[in-house]
Amino acid sequence: MIIDAHIHCSGRRKDDMLRPYAKLNGLRYDLEELLERMESNGVGRGLLLSPPMAGGEPLPNSEVVRLCERSGDALFPVFTVEPEKGAVKEALRLAGKHRGSVKAFKVWLGYRKVFARDEVFAPLYDYAEEHDLPVLFHTGDTATSTGSLTHAHPLTLDEVANERDGLKIVVCHMGNPWILDTAELLYKHPNVFADISGLMVGGGGYSEEYARTLARRISEAVYYAGGAEKIVFGTDYPVETHESGLSLVSLLAVSQLDKERILWRNASRLYSI
Ligand SMILES: [Zn+2]
Secondary structure (H helix, E strand, O other): OEEEEEEEOOOOOOOEOOHHHHHHOOOOOOHHHHHHHHHHOOEEEEEEEOOEEOOOOEOOHHHHHHHHHOOOOOEEEEEEOOOOHHHHHHHHHHHHHOOOOOOEEEEOOOOOOOOOOOHHHHHHHHHHHHOOOOEEEEOOOOOOOOOOHHHHOHHHHHHHHHHOOOOOEEEEHHHOOOHHHHHHHHHHOOOEEEEOOOOOOOOOOOHHHHHHHHHHHHHHHHHHHOOOOOEEOOOOEOOOOHHHHHHHHHHOOOOHHHHHHHHHHHHHHHHOO
């Protein structure tokens, strides 16, 4: 049973900023469609993260919980944590209330121009370590041209990984295009993981060549890190469809066992789902 470790959905909200991606991919982009598509693609479980809404705020974490509750045990919440003292406190309060069901936290870096090492996140990391909950970081390309790549570069996570070897860090989107930098983090730090979500975006010229390039780079990262024990599958739905995400995995030049690790074994262990 495949696990999609990176999904967004707001229900049917019109002010969801990921709607243009849904349109591009021909998706209706609501909970019912998501669950149908998961089922038809053999995806049994998934992690649900806030999408950005008009105005730039993430969908409230309480809404993410509500959507997961409607999913019939298919979706588990990940709480997005804004770089503000009150927001960190509130996210941790809500995590305490939903202990057992919340599976991780998510931090936006380049969209908020904040470094992962910022002191504001110290209580979050303490809590995450204590409760063995991974923290996902958006890394690599930002979807908007105003995002900060300086803050979103995967190597900015090295410092946090050095200081907190008990914190499970997930490098989202494999740090694309800095996939080899992410491979170094995977190799160097036992506590660093990565997801391959949201990489198969758009169409246009060279899309087949691009898919092959991505597959080669991810495969090279596996060779460099010496295995695929810490790489997890995700779609970033609606940014990527399940079909195209799974086709990327099929293109990887790694063993069948490593594909299984990527598709579900690693996520099952990492997120206890
Ligand atoms: Zn995402």
